[in-house]
Amino acid sequence: xxxxxxxxxxxxxxxxxxxxxxxxxxxxxxxxxxxxxxxxxxxxxxxxxxxxxxxxxxxxxxxxxxxxxxxxxxxxxxxxxxxxxxxxxxxxxxxxxxxxxxxxxxxxxxxxxxxxxxxxxxxxxxxxxxxxxxxxxxxxxxxxxxxxxxxxxxxxxxxxxxxxxxxxxxxxxxxxxxxxxxxxxxxxxxxxxxxxxxxxxxxxxxxxxxxxxxxxxxxxxxxxxxxxxxxxxxxxxxxxxxxxxxxxxxxxxxxxxxxxxxxxxxxxxxxxxxxxxxxxxxxxxxxxxxxxxxxxxxxxxxxxxxxxx
Amino acid sequence: xxxxxxxxxxxxxxxxxxxxxxxxxxxxxxxxxxxxxxxxxxxxxxxxxxxxxxxxxxxxxxxxxxxxxxxxxxxxxxxxxxxxxxxxxxxxxxxxxxxxxxxxxxxxxxxxxxxxxxxxxxxxxxxxxxxxxxxxxxxxxxxxxxxxxxxxxxxxxxxxxxxxxxxxxxxxxxxxxxxxxxxxxxxxxxxxxxxxxxxxxxxxxxxxxxxxxxxxxxxxxxxxxxxxxxxxxxxxxxxxxxxxxxxxxxxxxxxxxxxxxxxxxxxxxxxxxxxxxxxxxxxxxxxxxxxxxxxxxxxxxxxxxxxxxxxxxxxxxxxxxxxxxxxxxxxxxxx
Amino acid sequence: xxxxxxxxxxxxxxxxxxxxxxxxxxxxxxxxxxxxxxxxxxxxxxxxxxxxxxxxxxxxxxxxxxxxxxxxxxxxxxxxxxxxxxxxxxxxxxxxxxxxxxxxxxxxxxxxxxxxxxxxxxxxxxxxxxxxxxxxxxxxxxxxxxxxxxxxxxxxxxxxxxxxxxxxxxxxxxxxxxxxxxxxxxxxxxxxxxxxxxxxxxxxxxxxxxxxxxxxxxxxxxxxxxxxxxxxxxxxxxxxxxxxxxxxxxxxxxxxxxxxxxxxxxxxxxxxxxxxxxxxxxxxxxxxxxxxxxxxxxxxxxxxxxxxxxxxxxxxxxxxxxxxxxxxxxxxxxxxxxxxx
Numbered sequence: 005x006x007x008x009x010x011x012x013x014x015x016x017x018x019x020x021x022x023x024x025x026x027x028x029x030x031x032x033x034x035x036x037x038x039x040x041x042x043x044x045x046x047x048x049x050x051x052x053x054x055x056x057x058x059x060x061x062x063x064x065x066x067x068x069x070x071x072x073x074x075x076x077x078x079x080x081x082x083x084x085x086x087x088x089x090x091x092x093x094x095x096x097x098x099x100x101x102x103x104x105x106x107x108x109x110x111x112x113x114x115x116x117x118x119x120x121x122x123x124x125x126x127x128x129x130x131x132x133x134x135x136x137x138x139x140x141x142x143x144x145x146x147x148x149x150x151x152x153x154x155x156x157x158x159x160x161x162x163x164x165x166x167x168x169x170x171x172x173x174x175x176x177x178x179x180x181x182x183x184x185x186x187x188x189x190x191x192x193x194x195x196x197x198x199x200x201x202x203x204x205x206x207x208x209x210x211x212x213x214x215x216x217x218x219x220x221x222x223x224x225x226x227x228x229x230x231x232x233x234x235x236x237x238x239x240x241x242x243x244x245x246x247x248x249x250x251x252x253x254x255x256x257x258x259x260x261x262x263x264x265x266x267x268x269x270x271x272x273x274x275x276x277x278x279x280x281x282x283x284x285x286x287x288x289x290x291x292x293x294x295x296x297x298x299x300x301x302x303x304x305x306x307x308x309x310x311x312x313x
Numbered sequence: 314x315x316x317x318x319x320x321x322x323x324x325x326x327x328x329x330x331x332x333x334x335x336x337x338x339x340x341x342x343x344x345x346x347x348x349x350x351x352x353x354x355x356x357x358x359x360x361x362x363x364x365x366x367x368x369x370x371x372x373x374x375x376x377x378x379x380x381x382x383x384x385x386x387x388x389x390x391x392x393x394x395x396x397x398x399x400x401x402x403x404x405x406x407x408x409x410x411x412x413x414x415x416x417x418x419x420x421x422x423x424x425x426x427x428x429x430x431x432x433x434x435x436x437x438x439x440x441x442x443x444x445x446x447x448x449x450x451x452x453x454x455x456x457x458x459x460x461x462x463x464x465x466x467x468x469x470x471x472x473x474x475x476x477x478x479x480x481x482x483x484x485x486x487x488x489x490x491x492x493x494x495x496x497x498x499x500x501x502x503x504x505x506x507x508x509x510x511x512x513x514x515x516x517x518x519x520x521x522x523x524x525x526x527x528x529x530x531x532x533x534x535x536x537x538x539x540x541x542x543x544x545x546x547x548x549x550x551x552x553x554x555x556x557x558x559x560x561x562x563x564x565x566x567x568x569x570x571x572x573x574x575x576x577x578x579x580x581x582x583x584x585x586x587x588x589x590x591x592x593x594x595x596x597x598x599x600x601x602x603x604x605x606x607x608x609x610x611x612x613x614x615x616x617x618x619x620x621x622x623x624x625x626x627x628x629x630x631x632x633x634x635x636x637x638x639x640x641x642x643x644x645x646x647x648x
Numbered sequence: 649x650x651x652x653x654x655x656x657x658x659x660x661x662x663x664x665x666x667x668x669x670x671x672x673x674x675x676x677x678x679x680x681x682x683x684x685x686x687x688x689x690x691x692x693x694x695x696x697x698x699x700x701x702x703x704x705x706x707x708x709x710x711x712x713x714x715x716x717x718x719x720x721x722x723x724x725x726x727x728x729x730x731x732x733x734x735x736x737x738x739x740x741x742x743x744x745x746x747x748x749x750x751x752x753x754x755x756x757x758x759x760x761x762x763x764x765x766x767x768x769x770x771x772x773x774x775x776x777x778x779x780x781x782x783x784x785x786x787x788x789x790x791x792x793x794x795x796x797x798x799x800x801x802x803x804x805x806x807x808x809x810x811x812x813x814x815x816x817x818x819x820x821x822x823x824x825x826x827x828x829x830x831x832x833x834x835x836x837x838x839x840x841x842x843x844x845x846x847x848x849x850x851x852x853x854x855x856x857x858x859x860x861x862x863x864x865x866x867x868x869x870x871x872x873x874x875x876x877x878x879x880x881x882x883x884x885x886x887x888x889x890x891x892x893x894x895x896x897x898x899x900x901x902x903x904x905x906x907x908x909x910x911x912x913x914x915x916x917x918x919x920x921x922x923x924x925x926x927x928x929x930x931x932x933x934x935x936x937x938x939x940x941x942x943x944x945x946x947x948x949x950x951x952x953x954x955x956x957x958x959x960x961x962x963x964x965x966x967x968x969x970x971x972x973x974x975x976x977x978x979x980x981x982x983x984x985x986x987x988x989x
Contacts, residue, residue: 081831104370105616126370194837196845196913197964239846240712241688241962257832259771264846270711400810452746464744467806470813471746471920475979478916479972575817628821635818639795642810 033113039152043140045119048132052155054113060101061116061136063206065089066294067147068116070163071156076110085255085288088297101127139233143210143293163295171215174302178216181309187221187247188212189276192254192287193262197236200245202229207253208285210293211301221247239265243274249312250276251305255287283308323589327602331379334606338375338613373508376515378612378626379605381571382581384518386604387525388563389578390585390596394532395556396465399583399641403442403564404575406469410476411445412438412565413573417480435517435566442565446557448472514570518563522601525559529593532556536591574627576634577604583641665936668929672944679950683721684713686954688962715848723847723855724953725946727912730859730904732945733866733938735919736926740877740934741897742805748920749905751812752898755914756819757788758906762839763823767830774846777839778854778910785906791815793898805894841966842913844953855911862904863942870934873897877932915968917975922948925978 036050057073059065062080069075069089077099084090084098099106101123107115112131117124119137127133134153141149144164151160190201190209202224203213212218213229220229223244228235237245242265265271276282285308290301385403392401403409415437453468525532534547535556543549567574581604585596608630615626685696691709699710734749741747750756761784765772772780792815796807827836866873872893875883883890905919922945923937930937952974956965 108370196839196843236963238688238957238962238964239716240957243708244962256770257766260773260776261771262846263773264848264851267850268711268848269706269715273706273708273711467744467809467813468746470810470817471748471751474750474816475916475920478968479976628825631817631821632825635814635821638814639811642795642807642814 036153036155039149041141041149041152043119043137044149044153045135046132047124047128047135050132050134050153051113054154056110056112056114058099058107058110058112058115058131060099060121061118061138063138063292064116064136064146064150064294065093066292066296067150070147070295071151071154071159073150073154073156076112077107082288082291086292086297087286087289088292088294088300090288104130139204142204143214143298147295167215167295167298170299170302174306175216177306178309181313182249184218186218186249188218188249188251189221189224189245189247190251190253192252193258193265196261198239198242198262198265199234199236200224200228202233204293205234206291206293207287208251208290208301208305211290211298211305212251215298215302216305219247221245239268239270242270246274246276248276248279249281249283249309250274251283251285251290253287253290254284258287281312283312320589320595324599324602327599327606331602331606331609334609334613335375335379338609338616339371373511374612374616375609376511377570378608380511380515380518381567381574382577382604382606382608383522383601384563384567384604385571385574385577385608386581386585386600387522387578387597388560388567389582389604390593390600391525391532391556391560391563392578393582393586394535394593395553395560397536398466399586400466400579400638402576402578402582403560403567404573404577405466405473405579405638407445407449407473407476408442408561408564409568409573409575410473410480411448412442412568414445414476414480415441416569434569435514438565438569439562442561442568443558445472445476446561510570514566518566518570521559521562521566522597525563526594526597528552528555528559529597532593533591571608572625572627574608574630576630576638577608579641580634580637581607583637664929668926669940669943672940672947676943676947676950679947679954680721683724683950683954683957684717687712687717687957688964719849719852720844720847720953721950723844723852723911724949726852726856726859727844727908728918728945728947728949728952729942730862730908730945731915731918732922732948733863733942734901734905734908736923736934736937736941737866737873737897737901738919739923740873740932741894741901742809743877743879744805744809745924746920747809748916749901750816750916750919751809752902752905753788753792753812753815753819754785754902754905755909755916756816756823757784757786757791758782758909759836759840759914760784760819760823760826761787763826763832763836766832766836767826774851775854778851781910782858782906785909786902788815788819789898789902789906793895808898839913841968842915842971843956843964843967844912845964847911851911855907858903858907862900862907865900866904866938866942867935869893869897869900870938873938874932874934877934912967915971917971917979918945918948921975921978 033049034052036052038046038050054073057068057075058077059068059075060077060079062078062083065075065078065083066086066089069092075093075096077097078084078093079098079100081098084093084096097106097110099110101107101117101121104123104126107127108130115127115131115133117127117133117135119135121127121135124133124135144167147160147163148157151157190207190212192199192201192207201207201209202220203209213220219225221244224247227245271277283305285301285304289297289304291297388403388408389401392403392406393399395401416434419434419437449465449469449472452472453464531547531552534542534545535549535552537545539549564578581600585600585603589595589599608626611629611633612626615629684700685691685693689712691713695709696713699705699707699713703710703714731749735747738747738749738751739745758781761780762777765776765780769776792808792812795815796811826832872888875886875888876890876893876897880890883893909915923941926937926941926944930940952967952970955970956967959965959970
């Protein structure tokens with residue numbers, strides 16, 4: 005027993021010393037200006053032009069890719085499935101914030117996480133970290149923010165300009181088809197639950213309410229947009245929340261999720277359903293609200309409206 | 314019964330296996346290092362990322378699984394002696410879940426309570442584990458028949474699952490963000506993997522090991538039936554209580570280190586006793602080594618083959634442990 | 649409780665029993681009435697009466713009350729009755745107070761089957777979900793039965809429970825692993841949280857026959873259960889074919905709880921606590937215990953469902969959370985009355 009303990013402690017001691025010994029000096033890296041933005045906290049020195057980015061803040065993958073910043077990992081399957089940028093993640097690796105070893109093996113230049121992540125301390129030891137609080141900047145401001153951090157302000161502005169044009173032309177197209185005061189409800193179904201969304205939780209909310217400026221039914225405005233931004237609603241109360249059009253996000257797994265609801269009278273008696281104004285859109289495309297997704301969403305949306313006439 | 318001259322070779326084999334597992338585990342992983350890189354490390358010549366990976370990430374996790382596995386296995390051994398039933402284990406009897414519940418609540422509230430509380434986590438964990446085993450014990454006793462080991466186990470399983478259910482429902486309403494962390498940890502993710510936690514818990518656990526070892530004689534006597542034990546001068550109730558406290562401490566503290574992992578005590582304890590007999594002076598050290606080995610292997614397996622999937626170590630152990638329990642069940646006579 | 653009190657309680661049993669029965673009746677009727685009237689939307693008494701008098705006439709109120717609430721209340725009734733009664737039978741057959749149908753692997757089996765189905769087929773229609781859950785439960789229970797059977801010795805209750813608990817652990821570990829690997833957590837979380845959301849007449853029609861059959865069979869064999877629950881040797885001496893009876897009764901448990909779980913998702917506590925509560929008043933006479941338990945279980949679940957729907961309208965609170973919050977104090981209270989266990 006003693007011998008084993010002795011050998012063990014010797015080996016451990018060596019490794020411990022080795023682990024604690026100083027690291028080699030790193031090459032000089034240009035640092036980002038790290039502008040002060042509400043909702044963004046910097047840990048460490050953020051490089052201006054990171055080559056290897058490990059991203060756990062999945063809402064912002066599209067922003068990074070739009071500005072030409074390559075991402076080497078993803079954390080949510082939806083990122084890979086996104087028709088907007090999924091193929092750019094072909095070589096990316098799936099990680100969670102707890103896979104410390106794998107993250108370290110990536111040798112990232114910077115790591116992005118959502119605020120409040122439990123593994124923040126460990127991640128800080130691997131690379132500089134940008135901690136983002138969801139929702140502090142809205143979907144367009146975020147692009148400018150990311151642009152400022154990584155010195156890509158020109159590219160960001162370029163996209164914003166072309167987006168404005170796109171929105172304007174979409175609006176004029178739609179003006180001929182539907183009334184300006186049409187109300188939309190953004191929703192999806194998940195096993196036994198009906199979720200409604202406001203204007204900052206993806207699923208097309210940003211597109212419909214903010215970009216294109218359509219209104220939500222009064223109840224949605226009251227209970228969702230002014231409050232948490234999303235919630236699950238009971239079937240019984242559904243009619244109060246469905247406006248002229250319903251934007252329903254579906255994908256392969258949730259196709260049948262609301263079968264029971266759809267077969268019920270309460271659904272069939274909805275004015276939107278009776279007028280055929282239920283737009284089914286691809287969940288994978290509409291989940292995020294980053295620039296790349298938005299570009300495709302706006303086309304899909306206009307098409308869906310046209311098809312529903 | 315094992316013969317004296319079989320002891321040395323048996324222990325040597327165990328230790329050798331452990332050392333081997335340790336070295337292999339240290340060198341494999343998502344970023345595979347080879348032995349030569351390990352040697353470089355010891356000579357202080359490795360590059361900073363290998364250093365980081367091996368020293369800061371892998372090593373603490375490996376040490377945590379070893380110490381955690383050892384403690385869980387020892388806890389199981391003690392409980393098996395206590396209940397005179399091979400089907401006992403700190404997870405099965407609910408100690409792990411109880412400790413887990415308390416720690417989970419602490420973690421769930423960690424943003425809203427003063428950090429002072431967090432310093433007392435070991436104490437709280439033991440409290441949780443202790444309360445649970447007390448509850449299980451109390452529910453399982455039948456007025457006239459005293460403690461029936463199988464009733465104890467059934468009650469433990471029932472309480473365990475009830476507590477996990479409650480934990481999941483209540484914590485999910487407290488803090489959605491932490492929810493995933495807790496569920497993962499409930500399934501046994503080895504996350505005591507940083508040096509600071511290890512620094513606190515390893516000495517605690519190792520000292521419990523030593524205390525337990527010093528009681529080998531009393532434990533051996535407990536193996537015998539009650540009358541003989543008392544005739545040999547053993548304060549049965551007191552000894553039982555002490556053993557229970559030790560087992561609870563081991564289980565609860567391990568839970569903080571490696572998450573809620575069941576079955577290690579069951580498997581390690583059973584194999585040890587099958588192979589080396591019932592003398593605690595032998596089985597205690599042996600089960601410590603065996604438990605280390607088992608959890609280390611399970612965790613290495615998980616670490617290497619299941620990256621990015623996020624499947625916790627505890628699930629692997631359960632998937633081996635549950636069938637093993639069933640196999641044991643077929644072996645033992647219903648008592 | 650000492651001997652005196654036990655004797656006293658025996659002599660006052662009939663009076664207590666009627667009291668309990670009437671209280672449950674009242675709660676039952678109140679529960680149904682309130683459930684029909686309230687929920688995400690509240691209706692007035694008159695509105696409710698109008699709709700009930702002409703249930704087939706289409707109207708907004710009717711859409712909710714008759715198409716949505718009524719099947720849901722009936723489902724709560726049946727599921728509550730089934731789960732509570734299955735728990736009572738389970739406790740009697742295994743002679744163990746902590747037994748619960750989940751120990752036969754029913755919840756875990758249904759869960760694993762569902763997860764596998766989601767992993768393989770992607771999206772499932774609710775009728776498929778029901779069938780898959782039923783299948784999963786049955787297969788799991790058969791596994792547990794066969795594992796606990798010993799060739800010469802026949803059945804042993806303790807081995808049954810232990811095997812069941814382990815199979816349940818194994819299946820839930822497997823289920824978790826598959827869920828994490830295929831990223832299915834959002835798909836199955838609804839079922840796991842339990843609830844009667846979106847239950848409609850069709851689902852009810854699929855499940856109700858199982859439960860009703862189970863309830864009837866249980867009543868027919870209630871007396872046999874009373875005998876079996878005493879003691880194996882006594883039962884045998886009284887001429888009962890214990891092995892067959894055990895098998896039959898466990899089959900009834902399977903029938904009822906698998907159907908209930910398929911409909912409502914993974915719920916525990918109901919089968920565990922309600923029988924204990926009722927047993928305090930009826931003792932071990934299963935001819936009275938079983939129907940009363942079923943009745944109490946039905947009432948309980950109707951109220952729980954009401955709470956789920958009305959606590960935070962229009963959001964639906966998950967049922968397992970509500971039951972845990974109610975169940976825990978009930979459980980602790982039962983422990984205080986511990987000697988009845």
